[in-house]
Amino acid sequence: MAKVSCQSLARRLALLGGAAMLPWVAWPVMASSYGAGIENSQWYLTDSVFECVLVHEVPGYGRAVFRHRAGEELTFFLESEVPMMRAGRGQLVVEAPAWRPGVAPTSLGAVNVSSGRRAVDLGNREATYIARGLLKGMQPTLTRTARYGNGQVRVHLSNVNFSGQWQGYRQCVAGLLPANYDQLRRSRIPFASGSTSLSEADQRLLDNIVAFVMADPSVERVFVDGHSDSIGSRIDNRALSEERAQVVADYLKSRGIDENMLTVRAHGDQYPASRRQSENRRVNIRLQREGERPEFQQASGDSNEFAG
Incomplete structure (x- = not known):
């Protein structure tokens, strides 16, 4: 008897009205x-x-x-x-x-x-x-x-x-960079109460940002936004947030970032990131690539509170 392939058997069953006519067939x-x-x-x-x-x-x-x-x-x-x-x-x-x-x-x-x-x-x-x-x-x-x-x-x-x-x-x-764009595009430098000093860990993070920006020509803007807690007067907090932002910007420039790429802003206690005062003493750093829409990028780095 000639051997019948599965495909050939299927075609024959279809002509006979389907497999239902032969329930004993095991596919x-x-x-x-x-x-x-x-x-x-x-x-x-x-x-x-x-x-x-x-x-x-x-x-x-x-x-x-x-x-x-x-x-x-x-x-x-x-x-x-x-x-x-x-x-x-x-x-x-x-x-x-x-x-x-x-x-x-x-x-x-x-x-x-x-x-x-x-x-x-x-x-x-x-x-x-x-x-x-x-x-x-x-x-x-x-x-x-x-x-x-x-x-x-x-x-x-x-x-x-x-x-x-x-x-x-x-x-x-x-030869890979220390970090990628997703890890660095929104970064935060925390500060102690009343402090404007950068720790070694802060400097390492900023060095990683510099290395990435120098390697990626599509990064066209670096936003540096200073913030403070709400303890004390608003005038003092504004000045403190400005000093913190400038410390970070100066470090980035000292490592090779073009000053024309930097946008430095100070917000005082206007945009709190948390109810915890310690989390509001910070500088947020945001990288912007060509083609990204800045109107949807927030200075706070934490929510949609500021789109300036």
């Missing part, structure tokens, strides 16, 4: 596997002082990405233009590729899978284990139920050509 649970082979496995490194990114194209599925932003840790994500996995818990395993039989797999446990474009988004721990597996010649694999049907979707990463790009990634990480 197989199919698994769709996606991954690059030896002949087409590539890893691409994009490096800068802002972030280091390793991209691996997964044919038929999408791409796998290692990302390390300045001031943060290594992360990993899988993304696909067309979501293929059902939301829920998937299994992540580091297993041997087909050409290394006999090597026992290592389970990294369950991971969350979303139904969106970025199906998997993992933190430093899992990302590090995946990278280690690739460096050992293994094949990290994610398995999850398909979005439609009861089949399984398997996405595996190829270790071919990975180690060379990983060395470039490590060199890139060594």
Whole structure:
């Protein structure tokens, strides 16, 4: 008897009025596997002082990405233009590729899978284990139920050509800035009561801001806004907030920030950040990039109280 494929059987059943006519038919649970082979496995490194990114194209599925932003840790994500996995818990395993039989797999446990474009988004721990597996010649694999049907979707990463790009990634990480834009764009320098002195921690933060602004030409404006608590007279508080703002601005200029980039303002106790007086004695620093709308940027740095 000639062998009949599943697709051929399905077509015949459709002509007969559907599978309902043959309730005894057991449909197989199919698994769709996606991954690059030896002949087409590539890893691409994009490096800068802002972030280091390793991209691996997964044919038929999408791409796998290692990302390390300045001031943060290594992360990993899988993304696909067309979501293929059902939301829920998937299994992540580091297993041997087909050409290394006999090597026992290592389970990294369950991971969350979303139904969106970025199906998997993992933190430093899992990302590090995946990278280690690739460096050992293994094949990290994610398995999850398909979005439609009861089949399984398997996405595996190829270790071919990975180690060379990983060395470039490590060199890139060594040259990253201390912090990224999201971490610095709204910064705060706290002050003790009546004080205008910068601590060593304050100076380190300001140095990080300077390093970023000097490296990113899209930053066009640095706002420095001084504030005080409400203890004492408003005239004295205004003067104190102005002195605090000027101390910060002078430090930024001494480290290389162009004076023309700075906007220095003093608000006294006009825009409290909290009911706690200690949290109101501060200077807020805000970075503005080209194209950002300043009318939605607040001097307080804490709420929508001031948009000047």
